[in-house]
Amino acid sequence: MERYVCIHGHFYQPPRENAWLDVIEPQESAYPFRDWNERIAAECYAPFGHCKLHHDAASPINLYSHISFNFGPTLLSWLEKHELATYRAIIDADRLSAERFGCHGSALAQVYNHVIMPLANTRDRQTQIRWGIRDFERRFGRKPEGMWLAETAVNLATLEQLAEHGLRFTILSPHQASRIRLIGDSDEDWIDARGGIIDPSRAYKAWLPSGRDFNLFFYDGPISHAVAFEGLMYRRGQFATRLLDGFHDDRTWPELVHVASDGETYGHHQKHGERSLALGLEWLRQHTEVRSTNYGEFLSRFSPTHEALILENTAWSCAHGVERWRGDCGCCGGQPGWNQKWRAPLREALDRLRDGVAPLFEEVGCRLFRDPWAARDAYIDVLLDRSPESFDRFLEPQQARPLSRGERAQARQLLELQRFALLMYTSCGWFFDDISGIESVQILQYAARAIQLAEEAFGKSFEGDFLAKLAEAESNLPEFGNGRQVFVERVRGTRTGASRE
Numbered sequence: 001m002e003r004y005v006c007i008h009g010h011f012y013q014p015p016r017e018n019a020w021l022d023v024i025e026p027q028e029s030a031y032p033f034r035d036w037n038e039r040i041a042a043e044c045y046a047p048f049g050h051c052k053l054h055h056d057a058a059s060p061i062n063l064y065s066h067i068s069f070n071f072g073p074t075l076l077s078w079l080e081k082h083e084l085a086t087y088r089a090i091i092d093a094d095r096l097s098a099e100r101f102g103c104h105g106s107a108l109a110q111v112y113n114h115v116i117m118p119l120a121n122t123r124d125r126q127t128q129i130r131w132g133i134r135d136f137e138r139r140f141g142r143k144p145e146g147m148w149l150a151e152t153a154v155n156l157a158t159l160e161q162l163a164e165h166g167l168r169f170t171i172l173s174p175h176q177a178s179r180i181r182l183i184g185d186s187d188e189d190w191i192d193a194r195g196g197i198i199d200p201s202r203a204y205k206a207w208l209p210s211g212r213d214f215n216l217f218f219y220d221g222p223i224s225h226a227v228a229f230e231g232l233m234y235r236r237g238q239f240a241t242r243l244l245d246g247f248h249d250d251r252t253w254p255e256l257v258h259v260a261s262d263g264e265t266y267g268h269h270q271k272h273g274e275r276s277l278a279l280g281l282e283w284l285r286q287h288t289e290v291r292s293t294n295y296g297e298f299l300s301r302f303s304p305t306h307e308a309l310i311l312e313n314t315a316w317s318c319a320h321g322v323e324r325w326r327g328d329c330g331c332c333g334g335q336p337g338w339n340q341k342w343r344a345p346l347r348e349a350l351d352r353l354r355d356g357v358a359p360l361f362e363e364v365g366c367r368l369f370r371d372p373w374a375a376r377d378a379y380i381d382v383l384l385d386r387s388p389e390s391f392d393r394f395l396e397p398q399q400a401r402p403l404s405r406g407e408r409a410q411a412r413q414l415l416e417l418q419r420f421a422l423l424m425y426t427s428c429g430w431f432f433d434d435i436s437g438i439e440s441v442q443i444l445q446y447a448a449r450a451i452q453l454a455e456e457a458f459g460k461s462f463e464g465d466f467l468a469k470l471a472e473a474e475s476n477l478p479e480f481g482n483g484r485q486v487f488v489e490r491v492r493g494t495r496t497g498a499s500r501e
Contacts, residue, residue: 002254003247004293005284007277008171008219009263010148011045012072012114013037014428014439018494019420019449024078027438037075041083044267048274049089053282063278064093065100068294069263070108070148073135094140097294104296109136109144109167112380115425116325118155118313119347123373124354124422125158129165131380138384145296146170150427153315153322159206159214169215169295171260173316174198177218178309194311196221201246201255203299204308216308217295219260220246228261233273239280244288254302256293317431325430334433334476342435342473346483349469350447353462354421357450360458361414368411369398379415410457417453420446435473436480436490444470444483444491452495 016024016037024035033039050060071079071090079087090107097106111117112131120128129147136144146169147162154172162170177198179190183205200220205213223242226232232239246257266273284290313321323329328341365372375398382394391412395403403411429443451462473483480486 001252003288003290004254004256004298005243005281005290006068006256006258006293006295006298007066007281008068008070008108008258008260008295009048009266010070010260011075011263012070012110013040013075013078013264014114014426014442015074015078015423016442019423019445020495029438037078038082040264040268041079041086043271044264044274045079045090046083046086047267047272048263049086049093051274051278053275053278061278062089062093062096063266063274064090065096065106066278066281066292068106068108068258069093070110072110072114073112073132074114076135076139091139094142100292101294101297102300104145104294104300105140105142106294106296107136107140107144108146108148108171108295109133110148111150113422113425114150114427115422116151116153116315116322116427117149117158118153118322119325120425122157122161124425125161127377127422129161129167130377131383133165133167134380135384145299151315151317151325152176153313153325153427154310155312156208156310159310160208160210160212163208163210163212163214167214169203169217169299171217171219171295172310173314174200174218174221176311176314176316177204178311180204180306180308183305183307190309193308198308201248201251201257202253202306203256203295203302203304204306205304206308206310215299215304216310217256217258218308219258223257224259224261227259228265228269231270233266233270233276237279237283239276240283243280243284244290247290253305256298258295325427332432338433338476340430340433342475342483343430345469345472346430346435346440349466349473349483350424350443352469353424353447353450353454353466356462356465357417357421357454357458360454360460361418364410364457365414366400368400368403368407368414370400371398372414374398375411376415376418379419382415383419413453413457417450417457420450420453424450434476434480435483436475436477436486441486441490444487445494448487448491448495 018025027035030036030039048063051063052060094105094107109132111128117125147167149170152172174196177193180193181189198218200218204216206216207213243257247255266277315322318324318331320329324331326347327344328339362372369375382391424443424446426443428439454462467484470483
C-alpha cells in the first residue's frame with residue numbers, strides 16, 4: 001500500500017510596524033537583535049531556506065521546497081524589504097516543489113491579517129480571503145490551491161467563502177472534526193469523531209449548505225504536538241521513527257501521515273530544528289518506501305472517499321472553541337490569579353469602532369467609488385505596490401467619475417482607514433496574558449490610527465466611545481489599570497501628526 005508523508009509549516013509573525021511610520025521600532029526584548037522579525041529571520045527563516053545538514057556541507061538545501069508551507073503576507077512583505085535572499089528562497093521553493101510534487105506547488109495562501117475568521121463579519125472575511133489570494137498570486141505567480149486559516153479557526157461560513165473563491169482545501173486540527181462517514185452512506189451511518197479520534201491518514205470532503213464541496217485535511221495530532229511542544233526535533237534520529245509509527249498495516253488505502261506546526265518551531269523555538277527535519281526526511285527517502293508529498297498533489301491523486309462535519313467555531317490553540325479571542329476561557333493564564341476578562345471588552349471596543357465607521361465609509365465612499373467595498377477588496381494591489389502609478393492603475397476602474405486631486409487624496413484616506421480597521425483584528429492581540437502586552441498594544445495602535453483617519457475623514461469623534469468600552473478591560477497589572485489607561489499611556493505617545501496628552 002502506498003505511504004506518504006507531508007510536513008506543513010505555518011510561518012507567521014504579527015505585523016510590528018508603527019502605524020504612523022510604517023517601520024518596526026527597536027524592541028529590547030529581541031536582544032541581541034534589533035527586533036523580533038530580525039531575530040526570528042536569523043534563527044529560522046534564513047537557515048530553513050539554506051539548510052546545511054553538516055557544517056562542512058557544500059550545497060545547502062532549500063528546505064521549504066521539501067515541505068508544505070504558508071507565510072503570513074505581512075511577514076513576506078517585511079522579508080521582501082529586509083531579507084531578500086530569504087524571500088527569494090521562499091518564492092523559489094514553490095517552483096521547486098511543483099517540479100517535485102506533480103506540478104503542485106507547496107505554498108498555501110493565508111487569510112491576510114491573521115484574523116479569527118469565525119469572529120469576523122462576512123465582509124471582513126471576504127476581504128481577508130481576497131487580499132490573501134491576490135498577495136499570493138503576485139508573489140508566487142499562480143493561483144493558490146489551499147488557504148491557511150489563522151489559528152485554524154473555522155466555521156461553515158468561512159468554508160463557504162473559501163470555496164466560493166475557488167480554493168480547494170484547508171488544514172485543521174483533529175479536534176475540529178465532529179462526525180465522518182463514507183461518501184454516499186445514509187444519515188444513520190455517521191461516526192462520532194470528536195475528541196481528536198478522526199483518522200488523519202486521508203483527505204475528507206465537506207459538503208456545504210450552498211451545495212458546494214470543500215476538502216479538509218486533519219493533521220496527526222500526537223505527532224504534531226510532539227514536534228511543537230515535546231522537543232521531538234531535539235532528539236536526533238527519532239523524528240523519522242515517529243513519522244513511521246503513524247502508519248498502520250491494517251489500513252487498505254493510500255496513507256498520508258502529515259503534521260502541522262508553527263514553522264518557527266524549526267530553528268527559533270527549537271535550535272537547529274530545521275536540520276533534524278531535513279535529516280529525517282532524507283533518512284525516510286533513502287531507507288523506506290515512504291514518499292514525501294504535499295496536499296495539492298495528494299488530493300489530485302486520491303479523491304476523498306469520506307466526508308466530514310466540522311465542529312463550528314473551533315481553533316487549534318484553544319480548547320474552548322474560539323473563546324481565546326473574546327472571553328476569559330483560561331487559555332494562557334499568565335500568573336496565578338490572573339484572568340482574561342479584558343478580552344471581551346477589547347473585542348467589543350473594536351467592533352463598535354468598525355461598525356461605527358462602516359456606514360460613513362459607505363456614504364462618503366459612494367461619492368468617490370463605484371462600490372466602496374469592492375474598492376477596498378481591490379486596494380491590495382496598492383499595498384503590494386505603493387508607487388503613484390500603482391494607485392492610478394487601481395483608481396481608474398474603481399472611481400465613480402474622474403476625481404480631483406483632493407478627492408483622490410480623500411479616496412486613499414478612506415482606504416487606509418479600512419486597512420487599519422482590518423489590522424486591528426490581528427489575532428495575537430488576544431492570545432497572551434494581558435491587555436498591556438506588546439501584542440495587544442500593537443492592535444490598539446492600529447485602532448488609534450483608524451480613529452485618527454476616521455475623525456479626519458468624517459469630522460466626527462470616535463475616541464471617546466472607544467475609550468469608554470476599553471475602560472471595562474481591566475489589566476492584571478495594577479500599574480496599567482485598564483485598557484483605557486494602556487491606550488493613553490502606551491499608544492497615544494506613538495502618534496505622529498496628532499495631538500498628545
